[in-house]
Amino acid sequence: MQEKLQKILQYLTNKGARYADARYEEHLQQEIFVENGTLKTLTNNFSAGTGFKALLKNGWGFAATDERGDSALERIADEALEIAEASNKRANKEVKLAEEPVHKDKFRSPYEKDPFEISEKEKIELLRHATLKAKEIEGVIRATGSMFFKKIRKLFVSSEGSVIEQEIVISGAGISAQAIGEGGFQARSYPTSFGGDHSTKGWEFIQKMNLIEHAPKIAREAVELVSAPEIEPGEYDVVISGNQLALQVHESCGHPVELDRVMGSELSFAGGSFLSLEKLNKLRYGSDYVTITADATIPGGLGSFGYDDEGVEAQKSYIVKNGLFVGYLMDRQTAAEIGLRSNGAARADSWSHLPIIRMTNINLMPGKYTLEELISGIDYGFLLDTNKSWSIDDLRLNFQFATEIAYEIKSGKLTGRIFKNPVYYDITPQFWNKCDGVANEDFWHVWGVPNCGKGQPMQVMHVGHGTSPARFRKIKVGVRK
Numbered sequence: 001m002q003e004k005l006q007k008i009l010q011y012l013t014n015k016g017a018r019y020a021d022a023r024y025e026e027h028l029q030q031e032i033f034v035e036n037g038t039l040k041t042l043t044n045n046f047s048a049g050t051g052f053k054a055l056l057k058n059g060w061g062f063a064a065t066d067e068r069g070d071s072a073l074e075r076i077a078d079e080a081l082e083i084a085e086a087s088n089k090r091a092n093k094e095v096k097l098a099e100e101p102v103h104k105d106k107f108r109s110p111y112e113k114d115p116f117e118i119s120e121k122e123k124i125e126l127l128r129h130a131t132l133k134a135k136e137i138e139g140v141i142r143a144t145g146s147m148f149f150k151k152i153r154k155l156f157v158s159s160e161g162s163v164i165e166q167e168i169v170i171s172g173a174g175i176s177a178q179a180i181g182e183g184g185f186q187a188r189s190y191p192t193s194f195g196g197d198h199s200t201k202g203w204e205f206i207q208k209m210n211l212i213e214h215a216p217k218i219a220r221e222a223v224e225l226v227s228a229p230e231i232e233p234g235e236y237d238v239v240i241s242g243n244q245l246a247l248q249v250h251e252s253c254g255h256p257v258e259l260d261r262v263m264g265s266e267l268s269f270a271g272g273s274f275l276s277l278e279k280l281n282k283l284r285y286g287s288d289y290v291t292i293t294a295d296a297t298i299p300g301g302l303g304s305f306g307y308d309d310e311g312v313e314a315q316k317s318y319i320v321k322n323g324l325f326v327g328y329l330m331d332r333q334t335a336a337e338i339g340l341r342s343n344g345a346a347r348a349d350s351w352s353h354l355p356i357i358r359m360t361n362i363n364l365m366p367g368k369y370t371l372e373e374l375i376s377g378i379d380y381g382f383l384l385d386t387n388k389s390w391s392i393d394d395l396r397l398n399f400q401f402a403t404e405i406a407y408e409i410k411s412g413k414l415t416g417r418i419f420k421n422p423v424y425y426d427i428t429p430q431f432w433n434k435c436d437g438v439a440n441e442d443f444w445h446v447w448g449v450p451n452c453g454k455g456q457p458m459q460v461m462h463v464g465h466g467t468s469p470a471r472f473r474k475i476k477v478g479v480r481k
Helices: 002-014 070-090 120-135 203-207 211-226 242-257 332-337 371-376 428-433
Strands: 019-035 038-056 059-065 104-108 140-158 163-181 184-190 197-199 234-240 292-295 316-321 362-364 380-392 398-410 413-419 422-427 435-438 445-454 459-467 470-479
Touching: 002 019, 002 038, 002 070, 002 140, 019 120, 038 070, 038 120, 059 070, 120 140, 120 163, 120 211, 140 211, 163 203, 163 211, 163 445, 184 211, 184 380, 184 398, 197 445, 211 398, 211 413, 234 242, 234 371, 242 292, 242 316, 242 362, 242 380, 242 398, 242 428, 242 445, 242 459, 371 413, 380 422, 398 428, 422 428, 428 435
Parallel strands: 104 163, 234 380, 362 459
Antiparallel strands: 019 038, 019 140, 038 059, 140 163, 163 184, 163 197, 234 470, 292 316, 292 362, 380 398, 398 413, 398 422, 422 470, 435 470, 445 459
16 A cells, blocks of 8 residues: 555656645444443444645645545545645645654554454443443432444655554543432533543553442432532632543643634634734743643553654643743644644544644643642632533633532531532633642543544544643632523
């Protein structure tokens, strides 16, 4: 296949393309869903194809096919050129690409047990037992469990001479228990909500979750939440759990630093960003406790890889350093526009889509405190845990997040009381400047978010967020109705 693709790239450059690349990809995917001990869904999918990208003068063209024959590949290459030629007629600026070394390399995400070598029966039985354990708790009306596995093989070649092969394995799982009563409907999830946690690891990642052992706890909390009180709206000091902070980082830190969004190319759908170019290296994004990185090199991170889909090597860069906003997520074109090297954020969710700027692993770096120390610094407040819903404006400024549960803190200790339907809200830079402590690396975990949507047509990307619990002062907390 490599020789075929290189031949087509030569064909494209002979036709006048300033730059061209090709991605051949194979995607194997499995999804399992169990409800109350009964298998509801088991799907296995496979797709494979090739996408060609070409730059003709100052216009980009992209086209893809699931055919492998020489004539089909040439036809799609011609289609990419035709689109590039049409795009060039509307181009209003010169397109430059940031320099990137030629890479000839192979990458494989590290894992111990290939999840596709584990029987479907073993996977289903694990979810079956976990959901039945939860269903044993009186008051639970529904218990669900899911698993997701994916294996991606890629071959990338460019007209600059790069040849890169990658294999990335993804595993994820989670369970949820729901209860209903006179106090309404409530749910608790483990290890987090919306399908659980995901990683570029193998079956060993699922085993370490201990889903069966955690099922009774979340089931009991779901039942207790039905009759639990609601928080009196007001300003409180709070500790936010790592799994909730993962989504907070995603929405209020990851999306606004996407440079295509900053430059306006996502305005028609995904929105813009408050982080305009003049704020770089000037804006006080958060307190001194807040350092945020983009790091695609973390072993197991869902946003980890060897090279992005422009052939840029995975790397770590700073987004916020001790509270100061210092960096964007970039592809080669946007990086060139501000005179920098790309930090490897151009990614496509399949062979049939054009790479766009996407998050890698966007991380709130750990601090020096234990969770107990964070809690001990609060006279009265709450520990907010596990996302329930969220909303944020198109500039990524004004937000609100609801969590599944709030644990009461009084005189520096958890009291054992729980509250339902908590929601907190703020404005992004004001919120992060209220952070006065982050838990240490013993509490730090890279959470996998498998469902980040962006682009037209929509692309669903896998991203990661390393977080540990953090404390915030005088946060507005209310009730989600």
